[in-house]
Amino acid sequence: MRITCPHCGERDRREFTYQGASEIMARPDADAGVSAFADYLHLRDNPAGDTRDMWYHDPCGAWIVVDRNTVTHAVTGSTLAREGRT
Amino acid sequence: MVKLIAQTPCEGQLPMTIGDVTLTEVVIQTAWNVAPFAGKEADVSKALEAQSGVGFPAANRMLTKAGSRSIWVGAGRALVQCDGLPELSGLAAVTEQGDAIAAVRLDGPAAEATLARLVPLDLRVSTFKRGHTARSFVGHMAASVTRVGAEAFEVMVMRSMARTLVHELEEAAKGLAARA
Numbered sequence: 001m002r003i004t005c006p007h008c009g010e011r012d013r014r015e016f017t018y019q020g021a022s023e024i025m026a027r028p029d030a031d032a033g034v035s036a037f038a039d040y041l042h043l044r045d046n047p048a049g050d051t052r053d054m055w056y057h058d059p060c061g062a063w064i065v066v067d068r069n070t071v072t073h074a075v076t077g078s079t080l081a082r083e084g085r086t
Numbered sequence: 087m088v089k090l091i092a093q094t095p096c097e098g099q100l101p102m103t104i105g106d107v108t109l110t111e112v113v114i115q116t117a118w119n120v121a122p123f124a125g126k127e128a129d130v131s132k133a134l135e136a137q138s139g140v141g142f143p144a145a146n147r148m149l150t151k152a153g154s155r156s157i158w159v160g161a162g163r164a165l166v167q168c169d170g171l172p173e174l175s176g177l178a179a180v181t182e183q184g185d186a187i188a189a190v191r192l193d194g195p196a197a198e199a200t201l202a203r204l205v206p207l208d209l210r211v212s213t214f215k216r217g218h219t220a221r222s223f224v225g226h227m228a229a230s231v232t233r234v235g236a237e238a239f240e241v242m243v244m245r246s247m248a249r250t251l252v253h254e255l256e257e258a259a260k261g262l263a264a265r266a
């Protein structure tokens with residue numbers, strides 16, 4: 001499996017650390033209430049197919065939002081997390 | 087009184103020549119990690135260039151001018167080696183890194199093939215030219231790999247990894263030489 005770092009280009013999966021689903025990018029407003037935050041922290045889909053998740057490129061230090069497919073293992077896109085895509 | 091003796095990161099380990107590759111230590115006395123604040127990249131680059139001749143490098147690139155170098159070392163960061171930094175208050179986060187980095191230079195016809203055993207990148211000169219740099223791994227260790235000549239590379243790791251770096255390079259070079 002190879003992932004593209006927007007800085008470094010296409011790299012071997014061993015250079016990356018997985019964090020979790022990209023929902024972590026969409027934090028509720030501070031006054032959204034306990035249940036919204038509980039969902040934000042704990043509720044995740046488990047898709048067979050297209051998914052979007054967070055990876056850290058260890059040697060360069062960039063957080064990346066990666067589009068990939070859990071069935072085919074195809075990696076179809078990646079953007080820097082700092083650009084704010086959720 | 088305890089007498090402290092200054093030692094370079096690879097003291098007593100290098101130089102060594104194995105087959106067609108020579109490993110030598112590059113002692114990095116003064117260097118700064120420069121991380122421009124958002125939107126200040128151009129200002130930082132201009133200030134650096136005015137002072138040292140080298141600006142802030144693009145991703146995966148090294149800039150050199152006379153005795154100064156600036157090397158891209160990760161997202162939004164460069165390692166700058168020069169006599170002194172300009173005033174960067176309000177423009178960038180700056181961390182002194184002199185003495186904190188172990189650097190080894192590989193020279194010789196087997197330099198490329200030695201690194202090919204350790205670094206998961208295509209480092210052939212057709213794609214990785216002089217002045218190209220990459221953040222990747224040497225074995226399991228995060229490192230900066232820079233091509234500094236047709237048959238020469240410089241590899242940088244944290245100083246605490248100096249012996250591991252020398253060991254990895256030595257083993258790779260020995261394995262390569264054994265197959266020659």
Ligand SMILES: [Zn+2]
Nearest residue numbers: 005008057060
């Ligand atoms: Zn990267």
